[in-house]
Amino acid sequence: MQTHFSLAQLADPDLAAADKILRTCVHCGFCTATCPTYVIAGDENDSPRGRIYLIKNMLERDETADAIVARHVDRCLTCLSCMTTCPSGVDYMHLVDQARVRIETQYQRPLLDRLLRDVLALVLPRQTLLRLALGLAKLARLTGIQHLLRGRLKAMLAMVPREIASPATTDQPGTFPAEGQRRGRVAILAGCAQPVLKPSINAAAIRLLNRLGIEVVVAQGAGCCGALTQHMGREHAAKDTARPTLHAWAAEMNGAGLDAIVITTSGCGTAIKDWGHLFRGDADEALARTVAAKALDISEYLVKIGGVQPQPGQPRQKVAYHAACSLQHGQRVLTAPKDLLRGAGFDVVDIAEAHLCCGSAGTYNLLQPGFANQLRSRKIANIEKTGADIVSAGNIGCLQQLEGGLNRPIVHTVELLDWASGGPQPAGLGQ
Known part of the structure; x- marks a missing residue:
């Protein structure tokens, strides 16, 4: 593509970096065939190629950014x-x-849109506020108010879980x-939304790693990775929330040492592995690159240390594996979760x-409920065709997005691996 900067x-x-990308x-248009919004809408402006032209x-x-550019970029x-498909290696992300x-800095959004984004950026990275x-x-839903709401507010209320978990010890600072x-020592990301929504995920990861001879630390001061606010265009806020986590892990690396930083939320993993870019030009850029190099998805780390052995007599369940976009496209982790599940005795489809x-895509299902x-619905229809007993995924956003509409349980991959190797049965499996 010719440019004229x-x-x-x-x-x-x-701008120099953007020129190189452009x-x-x-x-070629290969990206249009795999872009979800283009597949649904058929609008060139809602494809990666169309957005590239607008940008x-x-x-x-x-x-100055206008409503048209904002609308189609927001829909991404x-x-x-698209990056997985692109033969030219365009750095669309x-x-x-x-x-x-x-x-975010130039376009004046409608008032209600601004307020909603402000609330999400304030609440989601902070466990107490969330x-x-x-x-x-939950109280509002008991009044039946959801039947009177439309659009985003209705979507937000629909996403509220039936039960809100109490704070778990496995998400508090400490060493396990x-x-x-x-055999090794790792830090695990406690995260911001996941401990509130499903603390059982990190609890399962820590139990499993401990049984495999791995010491796990939840570092003092480590919390949010910055991904939620970064994808809303609030780069400074993203750095502000990610920086304490960066320094907490750096302290552990310089202290007792870390073999890896293990991430159980693939959306966070994609963001953390890209911290070098987020902190570009910042005094912490070199530190961010060093820490990010230690980050591994839980499935990557488990493969690295030899996998998981199933307990004798474990029932053989048919598992449909849902590949989170942040894992398969963002981190290019394709086979590790499925190999681990098969090694643990599951039939994977x-x-x-x-x-x-x-x-799901972070806050996308709250801000763009129509496309989401x-x-x-399309994903659930494809899952139901598998006839699987259980659905497995490696990202909290996907779990929250899908679980209400499925006729079968969906749980995090690490919870199944923990169960197969001697841990408790995941609560989501019922009987």
Whole structure:
């Protein structure tokens, strides 16, 4: 793709990076076939190629972001399926992130839109506020008010879980010792939303790792990774929330040492592995790159240390594996979760259209419920065709998005691995 940035524009490192990305695109259109929003809407502006043209024009002409650019960039799930498909290696992720920052700083959104985004950016990264908000939403739902709501507010109320878990010890700062001879030491991301919604995930990961001889630490001060606010174009807020976690892990690395930083939420894992870009030009850039190099999805780390052995007599269940976009496209972790499940004694089946997003995508299902609900229905229909006993996924957003509409349980992959190797049966499996 030809670009026409001036020399003055190219003096800006971000615009220079955008120019390089844009020049990589060859207009082939392969990305349109795998883009969820284009598959649904059939609108070129809702495809990666269309968004690239919109972003190019905005940046090249130094135009203020307008409603059209904002609408179509907002509709992007950042599922990164286009990057998996692209034969030219276009770095779409960083281009659309740059566009979001520009939209956030230049475009005056409607008042209700601004207020909703402000609330989500304030509440979601903070466990105490999230618990309070979910509690209030549960009370509101008891009044039946959801039947009077429309659009985003109705979607938000529908996503409120029936039960709000109490704080778990496995999400509090502390060290969980290895059983038997210690083989390694890792930090685990407690996270922000996951401990409130499903603390059983990290509890299962810690039990499993401990049984495998791995000491696990939840570092003091480590919390949010910054992904939720970063994808809303609030880059400064993302760095502010990620920085304490960065320094908490750096302290552990410089203290007792870490073999890896284990992530059980693949959306967070994609963001953390890209911290070097988030902190570019920052005093902490070198530190961010060093810490990010230690980050591994839980499935990657388990494969690295030799996998999981099933307990004798474990019933053989048929598991449909849902590949979270942030894991398969963002981190390119494709086979590890399925290999681990098979090694633990499960029969694993793939889901049709596995490359298409389920519609969760961080805050996407709250901000774009129309597209999100269509993608959810499509994903659920494909899951039901598998005839599986259980559905497995590696991202809290996917679990929350899908569990209400399925006729079978859906649990985190690590919970199944923990169960198969001697841990308790995941609560979501019922009988």
